[in-house]
Amino acid sequence: MRHTVEVIADAHPRPMVHPVTHPDDADWAAFAPDPNEPTTWRWGVPESLAAGIALLVAVGIFLFWPSSLSVEQAINQISVLGIPRQFHEAVATEVTDFSCLGAIDDSCALVIFEITSGPDAGLPYAQEFTAGSVTPIVEVGDRVILSYLPPNGEITDLVAQPCTYDPDATCAVASVFVASGNGSGSTETVELFSGQEVDLAVGDHVHTTFDSDGVAVAVTPASLRTSYQFADFQRRSFLYVLVLLFAAGVIALGRWRGVAALVGLGLTLVVVLYWLIPSLLSGHRPGPVALVGASAVAYVALYVSHGLSRTTTIALLGTVGALTLTTLLSALSVRIAQFTGFASEESMLLVLLDGIDVQGLLLAGIVIGAAGALDDITVTQSSAIAQLRSAAPDISTHELLGRGMAIGRAHVGSIVNTLVLAYLGAALPLTILFVLAQQSLGTVLNSEVVAVEVTRTLVGTLGIVAAVPLTTWLATLWPSLPIHEH
Numbered sequence: 001m002r003h004t005v006e007v008i009a010d011a012h013p014r015p016m017v018h019p020v021t022h023p024d025d026a027d028w029a030a031f032a033p034d035p036n037e038p039t040t041w042r043w044g045v046p047e048s049l050a051a052g053i054a055l056l057v058a059v060g061i062f063l064f065w066p067s068s069l070s071v072e073q074a075i076n077q078i079s080v081l082g083i084p085r086q087f088h089e090a091v092a093t094e095v096t097d098f099s100c101l102g103a104i105d106d107s108c109a110l111v112i113f114e115i116t117s118g119p120d121a122g123l124p125y126a127q128e129f130t131a132g133s134v135t136p137i138v139e140v141g142d143r144v145i146l147s148y149l150p151p152n153g154e155i156t157d158l159v160a161q162p163c164t165y166d167p168d169a170t171c172a173v174a175s176v177f178v179a180s181g182n183g184s185g186s187t188e189t190v191e192l193f194s195g196q197e198v199d200l201a202v203g204d205h206v207h208t209t210f211d212s213d214g215v216a217v218a219v220t221p222a223s224l225r226t227s228y229q230f231a232d233f234q235r236r237s238f239l240y241v242l243v244l245l246f247a248a249g250v251i252a253l254g255r256w257r258g259v260a261a262l263v264g265l266g267l268t269l270v271v272v273l274y275w276l277i278p279s280l281l282s283g284h285r286p287g288p289v290a291l292v293g294a295s296a297v298a299y300v301a302l303y304v305s306h307g308l309s310r311t312t313t314i315a316l317l318g319t320v321g322a323l324t325l326t327t328l329l330s331a332l333s334v335r336i337a338q339f340t341g342f343a344s345e346e347s348m349l350l351v352l353l354d355g356i357d358v359q360g361l362l363l364a365g366i367v368i369g370a371a372g373a374l375d376d377i378t379v380t381q382s383s384a385i386a387q388l389r390s391a392a393p394d395i396s397t398h399e400l401l402g403r404g405m406a407i408g409r410a411h412v413g414s415i416v417n418t419l420v421l422a423y424l425g426a427a428l429p430l431t432i433l434f435v436l437a438q439q440s441l442g443t444v445l446n447s448e449v450v451a452v453e454v455t456r457t458l459v460g461t462l463g464i465v466a467a468v469p470l471t472t473w474l475a476t477l478w479p480s481l482p483i484h485e486h
Contacts, residue, residue, distance in 0.1 A: 044478060046313045046314055046317060046474070046478045047310075047313055050313050050316055050317060053295070057295045057296050057299065060288065061296060064284045064288065064289050065275075066275065066278030066282045067282040070281060070282040070283060071278050074281045084148060086118070086147070086148040088120075088145070088148050088228075089115075089117045089118075089143065089146075089234060090113040090114060090115045090143075090144050091113065091141065091143050091144070092111055092112070092113055092138050092139065092140055092141060092142045092143075093113065094111070094140065095109055095110070095112075095140055096109065096110045097109050100130060106130075107131050108128060108130050108131055109128070110127075111126070111129060111230075112125070112126050113126070113127070113146065115228070118148060119150075120227075120228075123224065125225075125228050126225075127229070127230055129230075136230070136233070142233060142234075144230060144231075144233050144234055145231045145232050145234055146229065147230075149228075149229075150180070150227065151222035151227070152178055152179060152182075153176040153178045153179060153188070153206045153207070154177050154179065154203065155175070155176060155202050155204045155206060155219075156176065157202060158174055158200065158202055159172070159175075160172055160173070163191065171194075172191075172196070172200075173189060173190070174190050174200060174219055175187055176188045176190055176206060176208055176216065182210045183208070190208070190216050190217070190219050192219070199221050200219070204221060205222040206221055207219065207222055207227075247262055250262060260305050260307075261305045263304055264300055264302075264304035264305040265301075267300045267304060268297045268300060268301055271296050271297050271300065272368075275293065276290070276293035280356070285357065285360060286357055286360030286363055286364035287327055287331050287360060287364065289364065290327065290367040291367060293368070294323050294370075295319075295320050295323060298319045299316065301375055302315055302319070302379065303316075310386075311382045312379075312382070314378075314382040314471060314474045314475045315375075315378040315379045315381070315471060316378075318378035318382065318474055319371075319375055319471075322374050322378070322464065322466050323371060323374060325462075325463055325466050326367055326370050326374075326463030327367050329459045329462055330362075330363045330459050331363055333366075333459055334362050334363050337451060339451070339455075340358075341358035341359040341362050342358065342448075362456075366459050369460055370460035370464065373415060373460065373464055377412070377464055377467050378467050378471045380411055381404060381407065381408050381411075381468060381471040381472050382471055382475045384404060385472060385475035386479070397476055400476050401473065404472040404475065404476065405468070405472055408468035408471075409468070412464060412465055412468055415461075415464060416464075419457055420457055430449065430450075
């Protein structure tokens, strides 16, 4: 395993003597200079640039720091749709097939679940499943996940008064104290539907429904039937095993470097989940947020996975430069193509959130999507140049640049195909629908849902293409020498 270390030699150089080490120790040594050789880190132009960019990234993180209040408001706004935030496990204990009401030729199923976690653990919950190709087939013994929508209000008073829609009629009006979620801490007045007062009494826990303006419009008595709903099958155990196999494979091949790569992956997820997404929810501009977040991920992923070295620093500079270009191209493409951002159902839900730039989220998605591939190609280019110089110390700068570009062209050729196939695989059902519609290629490409993916692929690839000459030139300009064998 090779490691790039910049040294200033002593006036009286001594021969290097390497002690016999265990293979694991050799892997660990890749992250540190040889202890038998006097070594000092030389601070150069690349390190100064990386430090300056790191300062800018830190400032950006501070400026775009997410507001906890804004995030909480976004959660309350989306809760208007009744989207559950809690999930509990259950097991199917009984399945009964019967003819569907109104369609005796179709088969429906009544499934009895035993709730195994949460506030109602041990209680049975029944749900009917209608026939259909998209209806899940549940069998006895299947472990499932039930969504849980806890009651958010309590009836404090029930009175009779003239109805709002007919002053000559009398309606029951409930005063509801909202304990959680939208309108938390307030007492809302809700006019009940005809006959609904029979099922309600003072002290009952209810589900309070709000409209998009935050006005309480209905209450429903809390019960297992109204609180629980089948969400999905329980597959966490399988995923845990798969994650363990993935980690074991990475560590078995990469040893300590594999461990470092997993740590870098974990830190990347922390940056995305706990800073980037909350920052977008706080209403900050998606473009700058994506650039700062992707740059922060590059610092974490590269230095943690590959160690502190000139080679890693060159790869980092190439990555940040390509990310900047990708951000500019993305902003230009989204504006020229007049993307609305509403090509997917998920985007339509975000309309409810104040301050969210749905169009800008397309831009952010392109930048974040390109970040991972950029790390790969810049590290490869930087390392390739270092290895070429190590194998041929007398190689000219011109030849070194040419050979490095040849490696980069081969890498770009393969990664472009990889990106296209990855996007096609993710959108395969949509692709099939367009093929079956027998529309012209121009019509298909012009639709926003397809045009967005085409733009995502091409702009991301342009950033990758730009990263090759930039990183190769930087690695040739500021070489990583000498390279010692461990």
